[in-house]
Amino acid sequence: MTRETQSTPAASTRVQRLGAGELSVDIRTPDLEVNFGPQHPATHGVMRILMRADGELVTGAQPHLGYLHRCAEKIGENVEWLQYLPYTDRYDYLASMNNNLGYSLAVEALLGVEIPRRATLIRIICAELNRIGSHLVAFGTYGLDIGAFTPFLYTFREREWMMALFEKICGARLTYSYIRIGGLFNDAPPGWFEEVSRFCDVFEQKWQEYVDLLLVNQIYVKRTANIGIISREMALDFGLTGPMVRGSGIDWDLRRDMPYMCYDEIWRAGAFKIPVARGEMGALGDCWDRSWVRVMEMIESIKIVRWCLDNMVEGPVIADIPKTLKVPLGEAYVGIENPRGELGHYVVSDGGKVSIRTRVRGPSFCNLAVLEDILPGSLVGDAIAIIGSTDIVVGETDR
């Protein structure tokens, strides 16, 4: 056997004799193996998907990870508790506030420290603003994947303001390290809450623009409805979280179901709802449903921010914790609702200055697993739409 034939096992030529002089030849061309990524405009980072395609039809797909692996978890076992915080910024760089928050809550669970009320409220404001920013990127780049260039710039216009707000409060635009173990890095500057309030007012109008321009656009609906369907069972089997699982019609949000900070108080006050997809434009759990959930969540986040602004209290923003932190013996797992799903931090302490185990349950990583099952059978153009709808951040899948 020559090397040539070995490399194309799918090629087969079937010759069938039907009758005298009749000959039917069924020549199947081998499936095309396409390396989708690591450098491809629609992989949202450096991910590689090895795709087999029969013409325009995808017959198989296998995601390959690890191009951005930076040993984040191992670093967590080598640096002090406080020093690890900036590394959490880097895994889901679109939702750094939430990452900070997740790690801080996990360590605080071990410390058993009381967080000042003002710090908790500002934490929620930051986390929700960051969720809006993250969903803006998700929605904008999803439009880009579908081929709509302009909404991307509109969403980035609002995200720019969100980042300016964060810059005012902590000095950084992407990797904040603002939410610290025990509270916050510092208090909000004067006038910051007023500007957040103004942002909320403006954002609500702009949000309607996105809905009109893209979400209900007929071509957008035709492109995203009824493709990449994740059934309820499948969503549960794969352990999907966040907009992915709500996009499949399962009402599951950690902010309500496993409340942390004072989200349960906000929920009881009726300040926000949890959007769950109903399959309006096609089958339940298609790409359109997932993008709809994200768009609706933005407006719910605005409501949470408003509630926090209305109930803001004066006081300190950080608990009294020592500079060199020694965490009591024990282990803790805290899962929070990141924009992409459940971000869990599992930390184990032997009572020393350094964690002996730091593990992260990244939402993008878990949500990514479903791709291998939903990509086959779609067209190449749909494959891009499906990958975009999972809204992965490669920094987090690889960590």
Add this chain to the structure above:
Amino acid sequence: MNFFLEGIYQTVGEHLPMWLMMLIAAVTGIAVVLGMVSLIAMFSVWLERKVSGHIQCRYGPMYVGWHGWLQSIADGVKLLLKEDMIPRDADRVLFMLAPGLVLAAILGAFAAYPLSPGIWFGDIDLGVFMIIAFSSMTTIGVVMAGWASNSKWTIYGSMREAAQVVAYEIPLGISLLVPVMVAGTFNLREASALQADWFGMKWFLFTNPFMLPAFVLFFIAALAETKRAPFDLPEAESELVAGFMTEYSGIRWSFFFMEEYAAMFLMSALGAVFFLGGFESPLTHFAGEFFGKELVVVGASGAKELNFAAIPYHLVAAVTLIAKCFFGVFLMMWLRWTLPRVRIDQVMTMGYKYLTPLSLLCVLGAALWEAGKHALFGS
């Protein structure tokens, strides 16, 4: 260019041999077409960047010249200086030939474009056929480019291009048949002249109720033919990296780019001439009344003379057509920066199942309407 050549012929024509005259004709024609296509492409690129910028709440190019009007020249210089790369496994000959073929085809198509009612490169009686045939030839170049690049993404791009153009050339041609049938000519100049009544507003679009749907169908098919969004599947940036152009760089890449904008202009020209009155507008009408229309008149001595007094009229007519063309180009840009891209099966479905039957219906309806009009009112 007939005007220019007529001038030469009138002044020194008798002293020159025939072959020299033909050589001059050919060289001037090629030079003017090349210059015009380059100018159109450069202006369109600038326009596209400005239009997209303003749609997206930004300015677009602002630094090179006033509002960045020299940006295209700066880009052209950059493209000329870039490394011309040919992939190792590419088919070198086809790879180098493809951009040239694409550009040559679209330049050829411009031969049928009339500059003004009296000035043309070639007064071709089958002008519509010529433009459609030449612009189909660009597809061969695109498929060639995709195949020769020897990359999977480029093959995807070129196959999509082939499938798409085959699907959309039919409704394009048929929807264009509606005004052609009403006009009774394939000649762009003559078709334009037929719309001169009503003070230059007797556009074909207003003379027959089936014209408007035909125009919409024509416009959609033209978008697909020129690979513009929402039908930009052959390039599909987010899907196929850059489609058939993925492996091209530098000046060869810019040939594809020029072709795209030239094709947009040409398709808009077809639309403008056959639906939107061509040269005719109230402005052209009154310019014609005021300055006279004939460029070549028979003088007192009985010999042909050039009538320079009519030149302003021809300028107005030329600018009218160019403005209409750029209006079409602007519409295409507007759509590109607004709409998402459709999927390949939706493109095919739309072309074969909807546009083709609808355009045939338009032809039938328009034919019946014209026949009825003829039977009732005579002529």
